Amino acid sequence: MTSPDNSITKDNNKLWYRTPAASWIEALPVGNGRLGAMVYGGIKNEKIRLNEDTLWSGEPKDCNNHEAINWLSKARAAVFEGRHREAIEHCKKMQGAYNQSYQPFGSLHLEFDFEQDAKDYYRELDLSRAVVLTTFRVGETVFRREVFSSHPDQVIIVRLHTSKPGSLNFEAKLSSPHPNTISQENQRSIALRGLLPSHVDPNYYDSGNSPVSYFENSGMRFTGILHAKTVGGETTATNEGVISVKNADSATLIFSADSSFNGFDKSPSRQGVDPDIEALAHLHTATLRSDNQLIEDHIKDHQSLFYRSRLTLSPSRSDVETPKRIHSYTTKNDPGLVALLYDFGRYLLIASSREGTQPAHLQGIWSMDIRPPWSDNWTLNINSTMNYWPAQSTNLSECHRPILDFIKDLSITGKETAKIHYGAKGWVAHHNTDIWKQTSPVGDFGHGAPCWSQWAFGGVWHCMDLWEYYSFTLDETFLREVAYPLMRDAAEFCLDWFVPNPDGYLVVAPSSSPENTFIRPEDGGVGEVCAGSTQDTALAWDLVTNLIWSSEHLGIDKAFRETLITFREKLLPYRIGSKGQLLEWDKEYEEHEPNHRHLSHLIGFYPGRQITPDDEPELTEAVRKSLELRGDAGTGWSMAWKVCMWARLRDGNRAADLIAQQLKLARPVKIEDACETLDAGGTYPNLFGCCPPLMIDGNFGVTSGITEMLLQSHRQVNGAYEIHLLPALPEAWPEGSITGLCARGGFEIDLSWANGRLTDVSIQSIHGSPVRIRYEDTILEQKTKKAELIKPTFGS
Structure with a gap:
């Protein structure tokens, strides 16, 4: 085994570092959709933080407020009459309980007995292999570790190698912040069995009671098992839960975990599954396989998704250590870093969202806190849907499916909330939800702010995911049986x-524009609810427009379709304010936070398609003015949303400038391995997006924004989707290529460009749909056949 520097290629698929991670924001993520790990790359003490996607506090319970409906008419009258302060107080009386929190499993600790200092240290995350590598030299011996989370085998693997036979000595332990017992399973295995909290308050809320509660007869159970396979030497597992490896040539650690979760509507303590069963089954299967089989199957599975789409931008400074690369980035000196950011977003979606898993939430599947930021839940007013913006366009349709299954479950609890809170038919979801699919407005029965708690369009917005899945795949069975x-x-x-x-x-009253506020005209206080926010109307327009088309396409529900057409005609139209901006609320109020992070009133422009530059130029200009007034600064996910917006405005240079701002290295303030930052937005050393702290939607959002800069397909003309090639190519990316992008209507596209001009494009028609192909001012209309490959040409 050679020195690390002589055997490693630093290509643009890799994040790489010269020192171990000092904190969470420097650790490197692996995941198989269900099991996640953050790898620190320590030398004498390696720490790998572990997660399993069903580990949540709490149990299913009725979180609805059964008195809420009694206050609805009062709140409605107050907003119509301009009594905004009273409306806030009435809305608070309509709140239910806070939801529960995503929980960590704990950590795997490896302790080594090196007597000399390490040299030639190097660690990397290879996005193309989904493997974290750590390597260094102690004396003349080179040590090498690889960590990956296998989707085919449903385990986390740690492979340890040394260049000198018999020189591998270490102890392995499991730990958890939750009540647990640790035991020896056999001579090579240990197990940790634990209990999750029955209740956890959000990290931002002080109820006056204990924020974390454990009860023996309530809460989820979980099991983690660690097994060691070794070549040479001696391996023993003790009753104290320590695996000791002495004088080995190599070792492979296999970690398997599961919980008692048995569905959102079943108690994990009384109706749960035995977590030992699946944990042991996955472990047993993996132990029967060779090291080479485990890693080869893992890489094959990962690359079947990862290699579907590749972005190349030149030049690329991949030979520069990742934190230094981020710190020195400008739009022109390293376009390759943008390609790495694109790949990293797709990597994270593959790692955190696979068929049959829970969908990715605020931190994906990676969390280390019992009270994580914002409960690490599904925040429905932007974050959870932004996580899936790149799923279809970047050719990861299978990774989209967990959120679609999630929506089906949410609709079940949402029907109860609609009936109890509002006396309404159908289903509703509000601001936050958890694994128990809580759909009531959160706030602990009066302690939340109505500007976020009273927003009742979480379900309507997530119907966009249903429509996106159909519009890209044209899956008729899905449309008829699931989406419709x-x-x-x-x-x-x-x-x-x-x-x-x-x-x-027709308006919503009381209505909010998520998390934003205005100055109350009657008394100068802060207003939170109004009689008809722009976002509510835009989301309703999008939903009913998709339904009207679907009803006609499927040949069903004619009477209901006509009702929807009438409803749509009566919706409050967009209005333009005195500054040329799109109004956010029912009136032009003075803004309390003119630079607010949310862009809720612009949702009809992106991710919606009601407003387009070609069809609504006046409203498009109002969108542009709104963005200018909001400013570029913001949280990581807010800047990512703005990248998407400016791409839709076909201003590639402005979008590229925003990406550069998002790639600003976040300045950390380290607090016990967690990390806050001195500024909002930016990127952490491990390329995670900074809100602060980590919110993974910023990574997914910017990946979607990069895609929108290179290809757009949201506009339909005479029943054909328009594929717009390079609609927002910035000057900073004069040459490049991208493969495997997907367009609505069922198309897959490869394209390349040089000197800022399109040089080659291939479009495969999956289903034989008609298409409009647009480049600059040239539009080609074409009928296609199923599986036909189109090679359109445009003038020089």
């Missing part, structure tokens, strides 16, 4: 939830 029924029921709620305003337009 869910969208129809969400529309039923809208029909009951919207009411006429004094001018006869």
